[in-house]
Amino acid sequence: MTPPPGSLLAAEELRKAYGPTVALDGAEFSIHPGEVVAVMGPSGSGKSTLLHCLAGIVPPDSGSITYNGHELAGMSDAQRSALRRSEFGFVFQFGQLVPELTCVENVALPLRLNGTSRKEAEKAALTWMERLEVDGLRKKRPGEVSGGQGQRVAVARALVTNPRVLFADEPTGALDSLNGERVMELLTDAARSTNAAVVLVTHEARVAAYSDREIVVRDGKSRDMERVV
Amino acid sequence: MSIGHTLLGLLESGPRHGYDLKRAFDEKFGHDRPLHYGQVYSTMSRLLKNGLVEVDGIEPGGGPERKRYAITDAGITDVQRWLATPEKPEPYLQSTLYTKVVLALLTRRNAADILDTQRAEHLRMMRILTDRKRKGDLADQLICDHALFHLEADLRWLELTAARLDKLAEVVAK
Numbered sequence: 526m527t528p529p530p531g532s533l534l535a536a537e538e539l540r541k542a543y544g545p546t547v548a549l550d551g552a553e554f555s556i557h558p559g560e561v562v563a564v565m566g567p568s569g570s571g572k573s574t575l576l577h578c579l580a581g582i583v584p585p586d587s588g589s590i591t592y593n594g595h596e597l598a599g600m601s602d603a604q605r606s607a608l609r610r611s612e613f614g615f616v617f618q619f620g621q622l623v624p625e626l627t628c629v630e631n632v633a634l635p636l637r638l639n640g641t642s643r644k645e646a647e648k649a650a651l652t653w654m655e656r657l658e659v660d661g662l663r664k665k666r667p668g669e670v671s672g673g674q675g676q677r678v679a680v681a682r683a684l685v686t687n688p689r690v691l692f693a694d695e696p697t698g699a700l701d702s703l704n705g706e707r708v709m710e711l712l713t714d715a716a717r718s719t720n721a722a723v724v725l726v727t728h729e730a731r732v733a734a735y736s737d738r739e740i741v742v743r744d745g746k747s748r749d750m751e752r753v754v
Numbered sequence: 755m756s757i758g759h760t761l762l763g764l765l766e767s768g769p770r771h772g773y774d775l776k777r778a779f780d781e782k783f784g785h786d787r788p789l790h791y792g793q794v795y796s797t798m799s800r801l802l803k804n805g806l807v808e809v810d811g812i813e814p815g816g817g818p819e820r821k822r823y824a825i826t827d828a829g830i831t832d833v834q835r836w837l838a839t840p841e842k843p844e845p846y847l848q849s850t851l852y853t854k855v856v857l858a859l860l861t862r863r864n865a866a867d868i869l870d871t872q873r874a875e876h877l878r879m880m881r882i883l884t885d886r887k888r889k890g891d892l893a894d895q896l897i898c899d900h901a902l903f904h905l906e907a908d909l910r911w912l913e914l915t916a917a918r919l920d921k922l923a924e925v926v927a928k
Contacts, residue, residue: 730909734880750874
């Protein structure tokens with residue numbers, strides 16, 4: 526299947542096995558700028574592997590992934606790393622913040638790694654922390670903030686480089702309903718305002734309801750639910 | 755749940771008498787609420803009037819229970835349309851959805867498609883409610899949350915049933 530025109534990130538016929546275990550078996554995916562796509566499916570269905578392949582973290586055994594018209598497989602490791610650092614943002618379920626750094630230093634970290642000065646990086650970090658309603662935590666360390674607050678700091682850090690694709694793997698998995706919903710509201714509002722695409726892996730339907738479209742992965746195969754009805 | 759569509763679906767495997775239809779219905783879908791004979795015959799006469807079934811034969815002895823019914827092409831189309839159309843997402847749909855899935859398995863249709871069609875419809879409704887919640891006041895939020903939690907429970911049931919379709923097909927085939 527050819528990806529829809531205008532796709533920012535698209536995958537076709539992805540296959541990936543870990544030894545005898547088949548994680549992806551012909552999965553397809555596409556996302557447009559500004560779109561939020563939920564990737565759902567049972568545990569072990571291959572949804573996290575799909576995310577890791579799309580983000581260039583894990584190479585598929587076969588199939589193609591194109592970002593902005595460029596084949597990921599055709600890039601060197603250094604080029605893929607640069608892509609992940611500058612064009613992609615990541616939010617995971619647990620343990621993403623560096624415990625020794627303050628919250629503002631954590632948010633500023635991706636910019637610092639890209640060579641931005643401390644002053645500039647922390648200024649941009651604070652703007653994002655305000656949007657995520659955690660600017661009051663700037664001097665606190667991750668161990669001193671709640672799970673919901675820490676996750677908002679992580680979202681701010683993922684967005685501070687103005688990525689074109691935000692990968693979120695169970696971003697509310699460790700939070701209660703109220704905190705989880707607030708994180709989803711802030712995350713999707715922030716992504717839409719910058720026209721970033723969001724690949725949202727979740728097993729919770731109420732989290733997926735913040736998306737524009739849903740892909741279900743079962744036994745390594747994907748199904749675009751827009752094409753079901 | 756639509757008794758008419760369920761009886762029609764049961765007729766797809768071959769013509770049956772009214773009493774045989776009631777027995778099959780009670781066994782597969784009746785659980786603690788068996789059909790009354792009166793419901794079967796009033797439903798069959800409506801289906802007959804609408805051209806969805808025809809009388810395939812009458813056993814001597816008279817009385818409505820002696821008629822043998824067969825599904826017509828229009829009847830098969832009607833069952834197909836009912837199975838393929840998602841239900842309006844609302845709480846306590848399980849009995850209708852369960853019936854649709856079992857009937858699909860009995861008539862060798864794609865039961866996974868029925869579950870996925872319903873799933874997409876549920877999520878579409880959940881998106882509308884989530885959007886309304888984001889823009890609304892606290893009262894809107896609480897009302898939408900109530901509906902969202904119920905729809906989420908339905909959706910989990912749809913997922914679990916999808917994962918158990920092979921087992922259900924074995925049970926239904928017995």
